[in-house]
Amino acid sequence: MTDTRDHDLSPPHSITRRQCLQAGLTGAGLTALSLLEGCTAGSSERALTQRAPKHSPNVVVIGGGFAGATCARVLAESGVNVVLVDPSEQYVACPMSNLVIASLRNIEAQTFQPQGFPENVTVVRQMAQYIDAEQQQVTLEDGVVLNYDRLVLAPGIDLRWSALEGYDTEAAKRMPHAWKAGPQTLLLRDQLRAMPNGGTVVMSVPANPYRCPPGPYERASLIAHYLKTHKPRSKLIVLDAKDRFSKQSLFQRAWKEQYSNLIEWQGLSDGAQVVRIDAKRNTLHTDFDEFRADVANVIPPQQAGSIAITSDIADASGWCPIQPATFESTRVPNVHIIGDAAIANAMPKSAFAANAQAKLCAIQVTRLLSDQDPLSVPLINTCYSLINPNYGISVADVYQPTQSAWSPTPGAGGVSATNAPASHRQKEADYAHHWFKTITQEAFGSTPTTKQKERDKNRHRNRIV
Amino acid sequence: MEDAKAMAAVCNGCHGPLLSSPLSPPLLHNQPADQLFTKLITYKTGQLEGTLMNRIAKGYSKEQLRAIANVLASTTSPSSTP
Ligand SMILES: Cc1cc2nc3c(=O)[nH]c(=O)nc-3n(C[C@H](O)[C@H](O)[C@H](O)COP(=O)(O)OP(=O)(O)OC[C@H]3O[C@@H](n4cnc5c(N)ncnc54)[C@H](O)[C@@H]3O)c2cc1C
Numbered sequence: 001m002t003d004t005r006d007h008d009l010s011p012p013h014s015i016t017r018r019q020c021l022q023a024g025l026t027g028a029g030l031t032a033l034s035l036l037e038g039c040t041a042g043s044s045e046r047a048l049t050q051r052a053p054k055h056s057p058n059v060v061v062i063g064g065g066f067a068g069a070t071c072a073r074v075l076a077e078s079g080v081n082v083v084l085v086d087p088s089e090q091y092v093a094c095p096m097s098n099l100v101i102a103s104l105r106n107i108e109a110q111t112f113q114p115q116g117f118p119e120n121v122t123v124v125r126q127m128a129q130y131i132d133a134e135q136q137q138v139t140l141e142d143g144v145v146l147n148y149d150r151l152v153l154a155p156g157i158d159l160r161w162s163a164l165e166g167y168d169t170e171a172a173k174r175m176p177h178a179w180k181a182g183p184q185t186l187l188l189r190d191q192l193r194a195m196p197n198g199g200t201v202v203m204s205v206p207a208n209p210y211r212c213p214p215g216p217y218e219r220a221s222l223i224a225h226y227l228k229t230h231k232p233r234s235k236l237i238v239l240d241a242k243d244r245f246s247k248q249s250l251f252q253r254a255w256k257e258q259y260s261n262l263i264e265w266q267g268l269s270d271g272a273q274v275v276r277i278d279a280k281r282n283t284l285h286t287d288f289d290e291f292r293a294d295v296a297n298v299i300p301p302q303q304a305g306s307i308a309i310t311s312d313i314a315d316a317s318g319w320c321p322i323q324p325a326t327f328e329s330t331r332v333p334n335v336h337i338i339g340d341a342a343i344a345n346a347m348p349k350s351a352f353a354a355n356a357q358a359k360l361c362a363i364q365v366t367r368l369l370s371d372q373d374p375l376s377v378p379l380i381n382t383c384y385s386l387i388n389p390n391y392g393i394s395v396a397d398v399y400q401p402t403q404s405a406w407s408p409t410p411g412a413g414g415v416s417a418t419n420a421p422a423s424h425r426q427k428e429a430d431y432a433h434h435w436f437k438t439i440t441q442e443a444f445g446s447t448p449t450t451k452q453k454e455r456d457k458n459r460h461r462n463r464i465v
Numbered sequence: 466m467e468d469a470k471a472m473a474a475v476c477n478g479c480h481g482p483l484l485s486s487p488l489s490p491p492l493l494h495n496q497p498a499d500q501l502f503t504k505l506i507t508y509k510t511g512q513l514e515g516t517l518m519n520r521i522a523k524g525y526s527k528e529q530l531r532a533i534a535n536v537l538a539s540t541t542s543p544s545s546t547p
Contacts, residue, residue, distance in 0.1 A: 074474075356475040363471050377471045378529075380521060382479070396517055398524020412524030416516065424516050430488040431479065431516070438481040 056081055057369040060138055060148040062128045062307065065091065067339025067354035068154035069114055069443040074362035075152075076118035080369065083146055085138070087127045089113060091444060092181040094212065095351050096436050101178060101189045102222035103230075104389055109448050110181055116445030128155075131311035133332035150365050153313065153320070154339045154358070155305025157211050157349070160318070163301045164204075164277060171279035175296040178219075179211060191295045192223065197231040199294035202284055204274040206301045207241040209319070211340050211349045214246040214395065216299055218385035221251065223297075224259040225388045237291060238265040239284060241273040246348075247385060247395050247415050254387040274298070304341035319343045324401035326364045326374045327357060336361050345405040346397070353381045355439050376401055378409065384432035392428030469532035472525070476537070498538035505530040 057080055061072045064086030072084040091112045099105035117123065126140040131151065138146045159177060161168045167175075178188040192201070201223060205216040220238050227234045244267075245251075255263045266272035276285040277298060284291045284298070303309065303318030313329055314320050320337040322329060322344070327336040338361045339354035347353045356379045364374045382396040397413030399406040416428060441447065482494045493501060507513040508522035509530065522530065 352478060355478060359474045360471055363467075363474075375468055375471050377468050378524060380475045380478075380524070382517065382521075394517055396520045398521060409524040412520060412522075414520050420516070427516050431490055434484070434486070434489040435479055437484055439478050441483055442477070442481065 057149040058083070058147065059150050059152060059365060059369075060085065060146050061152040061154065062086075062131075062138065063154035063156060063305065063339070063341075064088075064114055064123075065154060065156050065339065065354065066093075066351040066439065066443050067156075067358045068152065070355050070439075071152050071154065071338060071358035071362045072121050073117060073442075073445075074359050075365060076121045078362065078366045080120070080366055082121045083124055083148075084117070084121055085124045085126055085128045085140065085146070086114075087125055087141075089125065092185075093351070093436075093440060094179075094181045094215075096433075097178070097181040097185050098215070098219045098222045099386070099389070100181075100185050101192065101219065102226040103189060103193065104222070104225075107182075107186060110185075111448055112440055112444040112446055114444045114446070128307055129310075131307065131313065131335065133311070133313070133329075133335055136334060149334070149369060151335045152361060152365065153308060153335055153337045153341065154354070155307050156340045157302045157304065158306045158309075160301045160303050164206075164298070165275065166277035166279060167298055167300050171277055172298070174279045175277065175282065175293075175298045177298055177300055179215075179299050179302070188295070188297055192226060195231065195234065195294045198233040199231065200292070201227070201234065201236045201295045201297070202291045202293035203236065203238045203297045203299070204277075204284055205238060205240040205242075205245075205299055207273075209349065210299070210302045212383070213348045213350075214251075214383050214385045216240075217245060217247065217251045218387075219297070220263055220265070221255065221259070221385070221387045224255070224262045227262055228259055232262075234294075235261070236263050238263065239272040239274050239286065239291065240265065240267045243267040243269050246383070247393055249418065250393045250415055251385075251387070253418070254391065254393070258387060258391070304337075308337070308341050313337065314341070315343075317343070324404070324406050325376050326368070327361045328364075336365060344399075346408050347379065347381055347399050347406045348383065350381060350383050351439060352383060352435070353379070355443065356380055379406070382435070384428060384435060386429055386432060387425075390429050391422075391425040392430070392432050393425070394428055394432075466532075466536075469529075469536045472529060473533045473536040473540075476533070480537075482540070493537045494540050496538060498534045501534035501537055502531055505534060 059075055059080050059082050061068045061082055061084045064084055072082045076082045091114055093110045097110050100107050126142060128138050129141050130139045136148050176184045176188040178184040203220060224236055271286055271288040274284045274286055282293050282296055304314045304320050308314040308320050313331055320342050322337050322342050327338050329335045329337060338357040340349040367374055379399050382394055384392050384394045386392055393416045395415045398409045400409055479490045480493045485492045505522050508518040511519060
């Protein structure tokens, strides 16, 4: 990529952001990155004096969640120029959001203002619309085109509306999914609060693969905790589209022990797969039965974030196939997919995995940009789940990148001990919270309680266009 | 060395040097390499039973654990990449 910033850029303070971005479409020879750097309100002088070396490579990261935000930071720390594209000022995290649904935590504790990125990260508050892998270009919502040497795609999931008959965006207003944290989380919490004692809560859980395999069962546990505490005559029915699930024996044992008659789980071979939703009647239908709910939580089938579909980087499954070790797409060159959107085989779609993949992907991209061979190293995943606030369990694995798949290491990994003492359950609950604090700090550079003043200060320190 | 750094980076989700409290897993960055290595081997072989570290240590060879211990012990400044 040629770099013509030196002779071509007019003084940044003399042009508006809008003009500048428009110039990005037409300005011959100017890279989008150089324009964005020169265009930053409030930091133009620094942007001019602290230019990256000529021909330094340019990576665009799409999506600033657990995967994308972490990857952008690690890439930048190794000297790569990064443009991070994500439309939201604010990120609401899913891990621990089941505690919010159970009225055990505030949504503010889930809410982050990503900040404190290294100098050479330019944050663009836009939706990326289309990836042209042949031209190595990304088109943003407002028409601006970004060039890249390599692209990291981390758009998370989208819900497959209407894949479950009757479940569309309208139905979700009545029967929340709460599988993307935010207003949906609060809606489900508020419905539980409004439900009378003696009511019936029904959850629908999809077939694999979906975001956070143990998440529905943690949610069932914590909803049961809420019911047991506040509405003990109520009950929770879980309708599952599969027969086996993550940490099943630990969950079911704990349910019996802690919530005896409250949770009723039914699996695929019980005929419990939900095939149709009737939002007007708050009813879930299986092939054999119908369940009227006072509160319904429908976790629908999912796919990679829509840009992966429209740009043809996902395959027919709706997810993005990758070469394991490098995360590079098997469909198009120079595009690396990490986090929930990727097919990482045995590695689950979790924030832990997204963060681990992001760190390795950043190393691999940096090496490939400087013609070094990629590494072949294992990765870890751990998912903690809470049965109640003082009772944590975990599943952990170490995964090896083979030619075709991320595979679990024989003899390693597994779930918490069946007969672990209560002190271990307490520790795992504490470690879950600690893990959440650590990785949100790594990804978003902030704690959720960050004061507005600090946020403003940081906003000026970082280039945000 | 590059391999070891990449492997050690993912231990930080739980052992990150940025935050620690009595309720967090033990800090690693203030310990000598030999001590870290010895502890990792005791988890790998099951001589010591933790809540989870056994399951993780078993996923690495002795040589890998040695290399990771060296990287972690030589990390001085807090950062997301050791
Ligand atoms: C109830 C629940 C509980 C969970 N608990 C845990 C847990 O305990 N532990 C755990 O490890 N995981 C947990 N998870 C899973 C975890 O939330 C996800 O695996 C994780 O968020 C994946 O990260 P990601 O970066 O791939 O996607 P996301 O975090 O969803 O980030 C994607 C980002 O990309 C942006 N984006 C999307 N499309 C575009 C576009 N076209 N242009 C620009 N930006 C775009 C979005 O705005 C978003 O910010 C849980 C999930 C749920 C639902």
